[in-house]
Amino acid sequence: MSxxxxxxxxxxxxxxxxxxxITLVVVVFFACLVLFPIWWIFRTSLMTNAEIYxxxxxxxxxxWLFSNYEKTLKVFxxxxxxxxxxxxxxxxxxxxxxxxxxxxxxxxRLRFRGKQLIWALCIGSMLLPTMVTLIPLxxxxxxxxxxxxxxxxxxxxYFCGGGAFNIFLIRQFIMSIPxxxxxxxxxxxxxxxxxxxxxxxxxxxxxxxxxxxxxxxGLWNDLLQQMIYIxxxxxxxxxxxxxxxxxxxxxxxxxxxAATCLSFAPGVIFYLVGQKYFVEGITxxxxxx
Amino acid sequence: METFNKxxxxxxxxxxxxxxxxxxxxxxxxxxxxxxxxxxxxxVLGISMTNWTGLTKPEFIGLHNYIKIFxxxxxxxxxxxxxxxxxxxxxxxxxxxxLFIAILLNRKIPARGFFRAVFYVPFxxxxxxxxxxxxxxxxxxxxxxxxxLSEIGLNxxxxxxxxxxxxxxxxLISVWLAGNLIVIFLAGLQNVPVVYHEAAEMDGANxxxxxxxITLPSISPIIFYNLLMSLIANxxxxxxxLSLTNGGPGNSSRFMTYLxxxxxxxxxxxxxxCATTFIIFAILAGFTAVLFKTSxxxxxxxxxxxx
Numbered sequence: 001m002s003x004x005x006x007x008x009x010x011x012x013x014x015x016x017x018x019x020x021x022i023t024l025v026v027v028v029f030f031a032c033l034v035l036f037p038i039w040w041i042f043r044t045s046l047m048t049n050a051e052i053y054x055x056x057x058x059x060x061x062x063x064w065l066f067s068n069y070e071k072t073l074k075v076f077x078x079x080x081x082x083x084x085x086x087x088x089x090x091x092x093x094x095x096x097x098x099x100x101x102x103x104x105x106x107x108x109r110l111r112f113r114g115k116q117l118i119w120a121l122c123i124g125s126m127l128l129p130t131m132v133t134l135i136p137l138x139x140x141x142x143x144x145x146x147x148x149x150x151x152x153x154x155x156x157x158y159f160c161g162g163g164a165f166n167i168f169l170i171r172q173f174i175m176s177i178p179x180x181x182x183x184x185x186x187x188x189x190x191x192x193x194x195x196x197x198x199x200x201x202x203x204x205x206x207x208x209x210x211x212x213x214x215x216x217x218g219l220w221n222d223l224l225q226q227m228i229y230i231x232x233x234x235x236x237x238x239x240x241x242x243x244x245x246x247x248x249x250x251x252x253x254x255x256x257x258a259a260t261c262l263s264f265a266p267g268v269i270f271y272l273v274g275q276k277y278f279v280e281g282i283t284x285x286x287x288x289x
Numbered sequence: 290m291e292t293f294n295k296x297x298x299x300x301x302x303x304x305x306x307x308x309x310x311x312x313x314x315x316x317x318x319x320x321x322x323x324x325x326x327x328x329x330x331x332x333v334l335g336i337s338m339t340n341w342t343g344l345t346k347p348e349f350i351g352l353h354n355y356i357k358i359f360x361x362x363x364x365x366x367x368x369x370x371x372x373x374x375x376x377x378x379x380x381x382x383x384x385x386x387x388l389f390i391a392i393l394l395n396r397k398i399p400a401r402g403f404f405r406a407v408f409y410v411p412f413x414x415x416x417x418x419x420x421x422x423x424x425x426x427x428x429x430x431x432x433x434x435x436x437x438l439s440e441i442g443l444n445x446x447x448x449x450x451x452x453x454x455x456x457x458x459x460x461l462i463s464v465w466l467a468g469n470l471i472v473i474f475l476a477g478l479q480n481v482p483v484v485y486h487e488a489a490e491m492d493g494a495n496x497x498x499x500x501x502x503i504t505l506p507s508i509s510p511i512i513f514y515n516l517l518m519s520l521i522a523n524x525x526x527x528x529x530x531l532s533l534t535n536g537g538p539g540n541s542s543r544f545m546t547y548l549x550x551x552x553x554x555x556x557x558x559x560x561x562x563c564a565t566t567f568i569i570f571a572i573l574a575g576f577t578a579v580l581f582k583t584s585x586x587x588x589x590x591x592x593x594x595x596x
Contacts, residue, residue, distance in 0.1 A: 020396060023393050024399070027393050034465065035407060037423060038414075040425075040433050041425065056436065106310075111311075112307065118315065121327070125322060129524075129569075133325065133329035133330060135549070136333055137329050139559065140332075160324070191310075192310040220413075223528050223531050224531060228554055238415060239415050239416070239417035253428075256421065267415060270413070271409070
């Protein structure tokens, strides 16, 4: 290596270090911006109403009034709402992930008549916005099947493949697994389902967790369908309960924010638990889509 | 395939047992495609040609609903404009924001996993709670944003109670929620071969040039994917209107999906609402088609590498 080139490399290293420090500063700044609203909501939930309206507002509450949460829990039936939400989410995640895996496996590995056509229909439905089918489905559930004020219309669709997008993810993921593995198993006499359960499923766990997370987030965020299908307040989910609670307590911001923070918690916990798999999974799947 | 040079008889038997397993595996997808996707899609079209209110027997009225929407509906025009306005602001904002953050996170910085998690967090919070929480930040007198404005000497703004500001204010929330795009962009950036950058650097290309001619083309399929997904999602926006604004003030946040909800589930005009649905669907399909049409012009694909 010539002297000049060596010098350039050294200066490049130094300039790299400064740009990395600048990058870090910018990233920290933006991370603070992103977290700030959450902090602001949280700190409000710990304040008295007098403190909230103080000017200038303080960033950190004077006394951390966790008693606000006790008060909130008396009027905001968080645990009940959480249970109700879980009654919807748990079977949906399990069934959606499982059926998406079955379908993804069939599309990725098995040969059968009509595969092209069914796959095309599947992909086509991916581009179909969910709101388009909302009214006919509502009519189908309530008029056709006579199901009113029930979680079934929210849960049962996930027993049907968990959505085309999730089937697509699983298929892509299975296709990236070397076929030699299942061929070896075939020679050992394993059937197709045996291969699915003993070879494919262990290998695609990260993708399955991503699918479960997507279903979780989808249901978690979906206020519209819950509003349509659930009528009685006993059956309210967190999203419905909170929307309703805010309507009742328009001006009591500290209690409203306490209820908001409570509603944030399960999602954050679920994410922190699944994060490792999630990032791993999306890094692998995001590329192929 | 070359392992299958066995007698034809045997091969077809294997094939049929394979197909049987496949069909069993696909039962859920069949049910879903028929009953949850394609039949309802036909249903929308059928119901949209009736005057069904849910109480009386539906009567066939042809294209009457569509004509009514285009001639006398008081909301549809404002609704379409509000939705497209919201979608453009949100999509452009979140694409720039997420690509920018992803590029930063792609550099060698400590605790990258932690920061990635931080930027992703808003995405896992329940949407209804997010809007309630942000409504406090946007509050007219004591909200944080108005405090900021007063600090820099500006007048107070009624962010979500002012028809001029409500859509941009809601778009800011949806940009904030774009953590999923960051994760996908980051995954794409990590797949850009380092050798390209090194080679270009040898040739004396500066940072911007390398970004423009190497990074951008390499991740163009990911850009397309993110653009498509966020466009479809943002054009269907409904939660802020449901949980916060009820379409107001005035009709400034009466987004299309909210309009449909209002017609169908508040006013029980099911036939009319289905016609609205179909028009929304056409608009969404139009946007998607344009995106696909223009995509081959700017998506760079690595020729033979595609399977």
